[in-house]
Amino acid sequence: MEDQLGDEYSATSRSSCHSSPVGRSQRPGSASLGLFLGWFGLVGDPQAEAAQNGASVEVLQREVRELRSRVRNARNEAKEAWNKVGAEQDVNRKLRQTIEELESERDSLGRSVKELEAQIRQVQALAFEGIGDDSWAAGDDSTARVDLENLHGRLKAWAKKYAIDEMSEVQGLAPDQFQSFIQLLAQVVRNRFDAPNVIENFQSGPMNRKSPAICIQGLLSHHVYVNIVGQPFFVLGETGKALQNVYRAIYRVNGNESHAWRSRTLRLLATPPADMQQGDKPHDYSAFQKAICHQVAEEFFSGPAKHLIQSSHRESKDSDGQCFKDLDSIVQYAGDLSYRLWTRRTVVRVVSLPDLCNMPFRGNSDLMKAHPLHRLYEDEDRCDGWLIGVVAHPAVLADGTSDGKDYNTARVWMKVEVLLAEE
Incomplete structure (x- = not known):
């Protein structure tokens, strides 16, 4: 077998040598090697290699x-x-x-x-x-009179709107309430007899319906003027009382200087500091004034005078109650007016019942005027000699001028309005 394979290989080799001469680019024995590798299955398939x-x-x-x-x-x-x-x-x-x-x-x-x-x-x-x-003072005498007349009109309108219908309604008060009411009424009503007769006089005839508004107007006016308009330092409470004492002490030494000191002090108290910077706490004087005026209004509304206010209104004192809201507005206005009057060098004097109770009425008086109920014409004398029964609004006098002179000469800024009692 080996000899046979050898012969076949030799024959094949010879045949290849004769049929395919070796070229320059073909290495000797390469064909034989390829045949040999192909024979044993080691040579890759070109198509498989291409696919791969x-x-x-x-x-x-x-x-x-x-x-x-x-x-x-x-x-x-x-x-x-x-x-x-x-x-x-x-x-x-x-x-x-x-x-x-x-x-x-x-x-x-x-x-x-x-x-x-x-x-x-x-x-x-x-x-x-x-x-x-006094060049910085607010207005002259005519301005002061207009402001006071405005206050008078607001007080009167409030009284007419909210007063009880008849004076006989107060007869139902408890004894202690009635006594407190009569004591308060004595501030503006001259009582020549005993207390019950005062109410009885007001209950007679048309006065039964007219007297409640007149009396509550008088009480409210007295309350506002005594506690606010007539007090230069009312805003400061107890401190204000101390300043009032200082004012009197200076007056005893030098009257003119005392009035200049008072007006200057009020002006300075209400003026913000010169070095006040943006964002600083607001000045307190106006806030104090508003609070004190509100307190004065509350004192009147909750005092014995409340018995002359219609029950439907006096039972609601909160901010939604129109009666109290209107009252507080009037008192706030009085506070502003007081400041404007007292920052002048003029002295303000309030004249009420204690100063007038024994003074007979005169139709041509510069100080008094009769209540419209009397229907008196100017200078009419048919009520001359009558005494004052009720002070519906006090008088306001001014002593001294804006330049600090003539303090012995009084000028009438507002006449007292009185209901007369025939003797």
Whole structure:
């Protein structure tokens, strides 16, 4: 067998040598080696190798495509990130610009505030320099009369609106309530006899329906004038009483100086400090005045005079009660008026029943005027000699001028309004 295979190999070799001469590019023995490897099955199939190479190429191409896609996505993300960075930079630039504008505006406002404060100090200095001639006082005598007449009208209108219908209603009061009511009524009603006769006189004829409004007007006017209009330092409570004592002490030494001191002190108390800065706590004087006036209104509304107020109104004292709300508004107005009057160097005097109870009425009086119920014409004398029965509104006198002179000469700013009692 080996010999046979050897012969076949030799024959084949010879045949190959004769039929295929070796070229320059063909190495000797390469064909034999290929035949040998092919014989034993070690030489790969070209088609299989091509398929395998094609699959490898496809894998590589797919990986390349994926890498390119990732690159594109990364570039897009980078672009979006840069866009966001640019937008945020724009926002930051705008914010910095806004901050710079606000800082500039703040500096400008600060300079304006300082300029205004300087102007205020100059105005205050000028005002205090002119205090000697009373040039800062609010209005002249005619202005004071108009303001007082306005207060009188508001007091009268409130009394007519909220007074009880008939004086006989007070007869149902308990004995202690009735006694307190009569004692209060004596402030404005002259009682020539015993207490019950006062009410009986008011219950007779048309007076039964007219007297409640007249009496409560008189009581409210007395309450407001005695506690507010006639008191220069009413806002300060107990401190005000101490200042009133100082005022009297200075008056005993030098009357003119005492009035200048009083007007100057009130002016300074109500003036905000010259060095007051923006944002400081508001000045307290106006708040004190409002609180004291509210307290004065509450005292009247809850006192014995309440028996002359219609029950439907006196039972509601809260802020929703129109009766008390109107009363508080009137008293607040009286507080403002008191300040305006007392910051003048003129002295304000309130004249009421104790000063007039024994003074006979005269139709041509500069001090008194009859209540409209009497229907007296000017200078008519048919009620001359009658005594005062009820003071519906006190008189207000002014002593002295705006330049601090003539304190011995009184001027009548408001006449006393009286209901007369025939003897």
